Amino acid sequence: MANMAYSAKDRRRRQLSQNLLTSSGVKKYLGALGTNTCDLLVEVGAGRGTLTAELANFADNVDAFELDPEFAKAASKATSQLPNVQVHLGDFLGSSVPATPFTLAGNLPFSRTNEIMRWALAARTLERAVVITQLEFARKRAGDYGRWSLATVQSWPTHDWRLVGKISRHDFRPVPKVDAGILELTARPSPLIVHSAMNHYKDLVALGFGGRGGSLFRSLRPRYSHRTLLRAFSRAEVPEKTVVAFVHPDQWLQIFNQLEP
Secondary structure, eight states: OHHHHHHHHHHHHHHHTOOEEOHHHHHHHHHHHOSOOEEEEEEEOOTTSHHHHHHTTSEEEEEEEESOHHHHHHHHHHTTTOTTEEEEESOGGGSOOOSSOEEEEEEOOGGGHHHHHHHHHHOTTEEEEEEEEEHHHHHHHHTTTSOOOHHHHHHTTTEEEEEEEEEOGGGEESOOSSOEEEEEEEEOSSOSSOGGGHHHHHHHHHHHHHOSSSBHHHHHTTTSOHHHHHHHHHHTTOOTTOBGGGSOHHHHHHHHHHHOO
16 A cells, blocks of 8 residues: 555656755755845745745745645645745646736746746746756756757847756755756846837747758848848858857847848
8 A cells, every 4th residue: 555655656746847955955046046035926836835935035925836735735834834925736837927026936847847937938027037947958048058049039038048056956855867957037127129029030030940051041041132141140240150059149139130120
């Protein structure tokens, strides 16, 4: 019977990517979160409430979401003496976007990171997200390899991405196979391009990443003349043979402003 119960818990842990932070991991995360407080903080994946209790010091109100009933019960108990914390049992992705500005926090389930970050990007009242992801994911989104992803470049006019910390896999229980990164996503107070041009910009980026030939110049060639591209790339200081992923998001904006004035 005990073996059956263990197997059920193990399956649930794997399905929900339940790797909880140790005390040292919590300390590293809080260091990256900073000292500024906010009115509302939304936590994804409260676990047993260890991090949730600490987050109560960073916001007037904390809404923590936990999908696992056993963990949600433990998190509620751990925060029962904190009047500004509310633990919600259920899927965070099924929740409504807060009507007021908020910060997103938490140790994200690795298997659902993409879904959660898409939610964050679409949330109009999001001010900032400081979340734990697989290190590889965080490095790619933040351009830490010197190359940038499609998602980062497309969202660059409205959001800034930064890798603000790393957490060893040994700072989790159970220990996952990979290290983690602390990824910060910040909504810009004002977009870097006008709203009416946003879809045109995203379309250009999609064309660049979806083209053939590897270089951004060749990917854009079917739509623009050679002369037009030479002028735009020269002003953005992007060599003609630069591979798409190695064009900095700021250079993408310069190229766009030259091609679509």
